[in-house]
Amino acid sequence: MTSSENTTLAASGPADAIYRSIVEHAIEGIFQTTPDGHYLLANPALATIYGYASVAELTSGVREIARQLYVDPARREEFIQIMHEKGAVWGFESPIYRKNGSIIWISENVRVIRDANGAVLYYEGTVQDISDRKHAEEQLRRAKTAAEEASRSKSQFLANMSHELRTPLNAIIGYSELLHEEAEEMGEKAFCQDLKKIEKAGKHLLDLINGVLDIAKIEAGKMEVHTEEFDVADMLQDVGSTIAPVIEKKGNRLVIEIAPEVGKMHTDLTKLRQSLFNLLGNAGKFTENGVVTLSARRQCEMDRDWIIITVRDTGIGMNNEQSSRIFEAFTQADSSTTRKFGGTGLGLTITREFCRLVGGEATVTSLLGKGSTFMIKLPARFEVPVQSTEIGAGVLRQLLHGAAAPEDESQPLVLLIDDDLTIHDLVKRFLHKEGFRTVGAQNGSDGLEMAMRLRPSVIVLDVMMPTMDGWSVLSRLKGDPYLANIPVVMLTMVDDKAMGYTLGVDDYMLKPIERVDFVGVLRRFCDQSNPGSVLVVEDDDASRELVRNLLEKDHYSVVEARNGLEGLERLADMVPTLILLDLMMPHMDGFEFAATVRKIPRLEKVPIVVMTAKDITSDDRARLEGHVSRVLQKGLYGKDELLAEIRTRIARVSPAPLMTAA
Amino acid sequence: MPKILLVEDNEMNRDMLSRRLERRGYAVAIAVDGAEGVTFAARELPDLVIMDMSLPILDGWESTRQIKLAPATAHIPVLALTAHAMAGERDKALAAGCDDYDTKPVDFVRLIGKVEALLGVVSAK
Numbered sequence: 001m002t003s004s005e006n007t008t009l010a011a012s013g014p015a016d017a018i019y020r021s022i023v024e025h026a027i028e029g030i031f032q033t034t035p036d037g038h039y040l041l042a043n044p045a046l047a048t049i050y051g052y053a054s055v056a057e058l059t060s061g062v063r064e065i066a067r068q069l070y071v072d073p074a075r076r077e078e079f080i081q082i083m084h085e086k087g088a089v090w091g092f093e094s095p096i097y098r099k100n101g102s103i104i105w106i107s108e109n110v111r112v113i114r115d116a117n118g119a120v121l122y123y124e125g126t127v128q129d130i131s132d133r134k135h136a137e138e139q140l141r142r143a144k145t146a147a148e149e150a151s152r153s154k155s156q157f158l159a160n161m162s163h164e165l166r167t168p169l170n171a172i173i174g175y176s177e178l179l180h181e182e183a184e185e186m187g188e189k190a191f192c193q194d195l196k197k198i199e200k201a202g203k204h205l206l207d208l209i210n211g212v213l214d215i216a217k218i219e220a221g222k223m224e225v226h227t228e229e230f231d232v233a234d235m236l237q238d239v240g241s242t243i244a245p246v247i248e249k250k251g252n253r254l255v256i257e258i259a260p261e262v263g264k265m266h267t268d269l270t271k272l273r274q275s276l277f278n279l280l281g282n283a284g285k286f287t288e289n290g291v292v293t294l295s296a297r298r299q300c301e302m303d304r305d306w307i308i309i310t311v312r313d314t315g316i317g318m319n320n321e322q323s324s325r326i327f328e329a330f331t332q333a334d335s336s337t338t339r340k341f342g343g344t345g346l347g348l349t350i351t352r353e354f355c356r357l358v359g360g361e362a363t364v365t366s367l368l369g370k371g372s373t374f375m376i377k378l379p380a381r382f383e384v385p386v387q388s389t390e391i392g393a394g395v396l397r398q399l400l401h402g403a404a405a406p407e408d409e410s411q412p413l414v415l416l417i418d419d420d421l422t423i424h425d426l427v428k429r430f431l432h433k434e435g436f437r438t439v440g441a442q443n444g445s446d447g448l449e450m451a452m453r454l455r456p457s458v459i460v461l462d463v464m465m466p467t468m469d470g471w472s473v474l475s476r477l478k479g480d481p482y483l484a485n486i487p488v489v490m491l492t493m494v495d496d497k498a499m500g501y502t503l504g505v506d507d508y509m510l511k512p513i514e515r516v517d518f519v520g521v522l523r524r525f526c527d528q529s530n531p532g533s534v535l536v537v538e539d540d541d542a543s544r545e546l547v548r549n550l551l552e553k554d555h556y557s558v559v560e561a562r563n564g565l566e567g568l569e570r571l572a573d574m575v576p577t578l579i580l581l582d583l584m585m586p587h588m589d590g591f592e593f594a595a596t597v598r599k600i601p602r603l604e605k606v607p608i609v610v611m612t613a614k615d616i617t618s619d620d621r622a623r624l625e626g627h628v629s630r631v632l633q634k635g636l637y638g639k640d641e642l643l644a645e646i647r648t649r650i651a652r653v654s655p656a657p658l659m660t661a662a
Numbered sequence: 663m664p665k666i667l668l669v670e671d672n673e674m675n676r677d678m679l680s681r682r683l684e685r686r687g688y689a690v691a692i693a694v695d696g697a698e699g700v701t702f703a704a705r706e707l708p709d710l711v712i713m714d715m716s717l718p719i720l721d722g723w724e725s726t727r728q729i730k731l732a733p734a735t736a737h738i739p740v741l742a743l744t745a746h747a748m749a750g751e752r753d754k755a756l757a758a759g760c761d762d763y764d765t766k767p768v769d770f771v772r773l774i775g776k777v778e779a780l781l782g783v784v785s786a787k
Contacts, residue, residue, distance in 0.1 A: 167672075170767035174678040177770060181685065206767060 029106075029127035032113075035080060035120055037065040049106065049129045051098035061099070071095040071103055082453070083112045083123060087640060090452040090480070091445075093130065105134040116543075116613075116634060155220035158212055165209050173202040211346030218353045225357055227382045229266045232296055232307055233258045239276045240294055247284035247292050252313075254280075259297035265307050267382040271354040275362070278347035279311040279374045287315030287371070298380065303430040303515045305380035306360075312373040318366040326364060327352045351376075358382045359422065412526030413437045413454060417447035417473060418462035418491070427460065427491075434519050436526070444468030448476055451483055455644070457526040461505075463492040471503060478504035485641075485648040487525040491518075506648075525648075532577025532650050533557040537567040537593060538611075539585040543634075547580060547611075550639050551646070564588025568596060576606060577650050581628070583612040583620075591620075594627040607649040611642070664781050665689040667708040669699035669725065670743075671717050675768075679712070682770055688777075696720025700728045703735045710780055711740045714766075715755060723758040730759035739780040743768070 023030050029046030033039055039059040050069070052058040062068050066076035075094045082089050088111040096106050110125030176199040183191040217223040240256045247254045276294075283292040293312040298305055318326065327348050352362040360378035414436045416427050424440045431438050439454060441447035445468060451459060459477065463470035470490065477483045487506040491513065500508045507521050534556045538544040548558045559576065561567035563585040579597070583590035590610060597603050607629040614620070616631055624631065629649055632642065666688050670676040680690045691706050693699040696717040703711055711729065715722035722742060729735045742755035742763040755763045762776050 166767055171674045171678065173767060174675070174682070174770070178678060178682055178685075181682075 032122050032124045038063050087112050104131045155216045158216035214350050225268050232262045243280045251289040253291050255293045257295035262298045265380045267358045275351040275354050278351045283313035287313040290314035302426040307380050309376045314371040317368045317370050319368045323366040411437045412457035415456035415459045416440045419465040444473040459488045460491050463494040474503045485645050535559045535576040535579045537561045538582040564593030579608045591623050598627045663687050664709040667691045667711045669693040670714045696725035699725045703729050714743045726758045
């Protein structure tokens with residue numbers, strides 16, 4: 001091949017007319033601009049977006065994009081900076097002056113076009129007018145702030161009011177108790193009964209107010225966590241003996257089963273006890289002549305110890321619809337439940353909120369007529385969680401300033417896209433220990449932007465996320481030539497591997513995952529210490545030299561060959577991890593070489609990446625089909641993309657390294 | 663019978679609680695603010711002080727500190743009554759020198775249990 005590649009848009013033949021038509025009639029603005037800020041090409045849609053009468057008026061009128069178009073000229077510098085570092089931008093949003101001076105918001109997707117030596121030729125991309133969306137976002141943001149503010153005042157009001165309500169209630173309960181005692185002494189049976197009713201109603205009202213106060217405190221963010229260390233078995237025995245009389249009232253038996261290894265835990269004891277009283281009290285209330293089982297065990301998951309406590313009853317149970325709503329405030333399985341069984345309908349809500357407050361969760365499974373099992377799962381050791389606002393701010397910083405300064409650049413970067421903050425917390429915690437850098441995004445669109453900006457070594461992706469689900473994120477990642485070669489590992493509870501692999505996922509792991517497996521998979525995609533050997537088959541000396549330098553800098557060992565025949569000779573005594581192949585070469589060209597390699601069984605699995613200056617015809621494609629993994633067009637790919645491609649291909653064939661737990 | 667000093671500014675609570683304690687056979691002395699509480703503790707030398715925490719003039723925390731600082735009254739156990747069922751209040755009360763605490767609204771049976779424990783009574787029932 002030759003290194004003097006021409007990479008303008010120029011196409012030839014009938015395809016040219018088609019491309020022209022696409023550009024002419026596109027709804028998005030399409031452009032090519034130079035680094036010094038004028039237009040090489042623009043389409044009518046772009047002129048319309050920017051308020052110019054014609055393409056000619058736009059391209060001749062705008063000679064300095066930074067100053068004439070961007071409201072903030074520094075925005076163009078940022079753009080060029082990102083282009084320089086990353087080679088592309090995705091969803092780059094800026095306010096822009098139209099010709100008449102009015103301001104609109106645009107979003108740009110742009111990539112850089114370089115010559116074979118890596119010098120920037122021009123930028124090429126698309127522009128969308130996103131003013132309407134920006135306006136809507138701003139209104140949404142304001143509405144959200146107002147709603148949050150209102151919610152906070154409501155919670156504060158409830159907290160204050162609950163306290164004010166308790167003071168007189170205190171007197172009502174106290175005096176009715178006092179009178180009850182006195183009436184009993186005086187033998188006033190009729191008074192006793194009525195006084196007992198006042199006392200009972202007063203206590204029920206007090207329970208309600210306490211519940212509302214707890215929920216208001218949780219919602220207002222004022223519920224404090226006070227942790228202490230205690231023995232789980234002792235605590236459960238104590239809770240059991242306190243609640244046993246209540247459970248036994250309806251002819252039930254309380255069974256306590258504690259696994260021997262359950263040990264101690266460090267969390268908010270008061271809240272855990274209250275949660276257990278709620279669950280056990282419910283179990284006793286909805287079960288007659290049955291068994292209520294309280295059990296506990298310890299379980300290690302994602303590098304953390306969890307204590308799992310279950311309360312199982314053989315009572316009336318619930319159907320799916322009922323159990324799905326049972327944790328909502330003021331919801332009992334059935335509105336007649338309240339009449340029949342009493343209760344405030346707040347206990348389970350509070351229980352779940354308490355569990356979440358200490359980093360855990362409360363869940364239920366139930367069968368109508370058979371009974372219910374409530375499960376509390378808490379970290380054995382409570383640790384102050386990462387606040388969601390901090391993560392939000394981190395993402396924002398990264399969006400504003402590009403990549404966050406990483407601690408150790410040589411460590412592979414893992415991007416985690418998951419809406420669940422506890423997963424972020426867990427994954428970060430143990431990946432840092434294993435020598436990875438991590439960044440997190442809580443939704444698909446942030447994830448895509450970070451992938452574009454940071455080019456992580458691996459992306460770990462959840463399926464179930466609000467607004468944009470994991471499948472959409474995956475198909476956007478794999479559909480973007482700039483991102484397609486970053487390995488994506490799905491980490492999910494949704495067991496749909498077929499869907500994952502169809503959309504191009506590189507590995508698929510079901511939650512809960514084993515830490516060692518997970519790290520092994522990531523290592524496989526990121527291992528840079530001994531990445532492997534590459535055979536470079538290329539006739540042009542300068543290109544071969546360039547590639548060798550590039551690969552050696554990345555720690556690959558490189559073996560060179562000047563044509564297909566030489567390549568085969570080298571292969572006589574080696575199995576490279578990957579073959580990088582030019583197509584047009586003397587003696588034996590790339591087509592023949594690839595076909596020959598594929599006939600040698602021991603070389604069957606070695607990926608071949610073709611790197612060519614040749615325009616690939618459909619005939620060429622057919623000849624390469626089944627022999628090579630990927631064709632890269634010289635000049636269209638920068639060195640970063642080439643390296644990323646090589647890394648990905650190598651990662652896919654390397655066996656998982658043997659892992660040991662840290 | 664043991665003597666209890668009840669320091670409580672709310673008239674209804676004071677009346678109710680003192681009557682119920684008396685019904686259990688305790689002698690009850692009353693103080694209506696913190697300053698009175700400190701003075702009466704020194705004068706009456708009760709076996710136990712039940713101290714509300716939100717009091718006028720001198721609050722319950724400061725009153726407790728003064729009771730615990732004076733050599734004549736330092737040995738008298740103080741049971742704090744905190745209005746808010748919040749752990750922060752409890753810690754504050756214990757830090758001020760209170761021997762135990764209970765939360766309002768008063769659960770009388772629970773309160774009596776704590777009173778008896780502080781007085782070293784096995785069971786007054």
